[in-house]
Amino acid sequence: MKTIFTLLALLSGTLAMAQQTSYRNVNTSINDNGKDALSIQIQADRADGEQLRYSRTFNVAGLTKAQKDALKNHVLDSLGLSSTPPPQALLTPPTPPAGAMTAPTPPGLAPGVETVRLVCPSCTDRMKLEISGTGYAYSRSQHSDKEKTSIFPIDLPLEPGDYKLKYWQNGVLQTQTPFTVKAGEKNVITVK
Secondary structure (H helix, E strand, O other), X not given: OHHHHHHHHHHHHHHHHHHOOXXXXXXXXXXXXXXXXXXXXXXXXXXXXXXXXEEEEEEOOOOOHHHHHHHHHHHHHHOOOOOOOOOHHHHOOOOOOOOXXXXXXXOOOOOOOEEEEEEOOOOOXXXXXXXXEXXXXXXXXXXXOOOOOOOOOEEEEEOOEEEEEEEEEOOEEEEEEXXXXXXXXXXXXXXX
């Protein structure tokens, strides 16, 4: 029994290490204007040729420092750049005024931010994905012909609103489509 437990512990540790994304040349810029805007820009290269380009400005009016830190950690975690999740206490939104009606905030997200899952069952080889919206730009690519892997699924923290998605495979534009992120709904976008 002790041997089985030891083997399971070793196997889970090995799988966890294999799932970690190894980026190099990581350039991160996080700016908080101290009022209502928090911008995060990230550029990174992965050993297998994948490139990550992320640029987003969040409306953080009314958020505490702890909630802003939780938002930063969530973005970094969702991009595979941080392995330490934020403490649960940091994810608690401020108490609204008495009598105010508010929508519940999903665990792990700042108020007003939804997790959008991008999936593509047939996307492999050389890929490039761009998403843009008001105050938001995201770009991710993979240039490796050797690995038949996919950058999908991708989970992005996005504010509700309208966005535009472009997807290239092997240098050819496959999809160019608008999509809307809706508050309080399951937001899954199928690419291609």
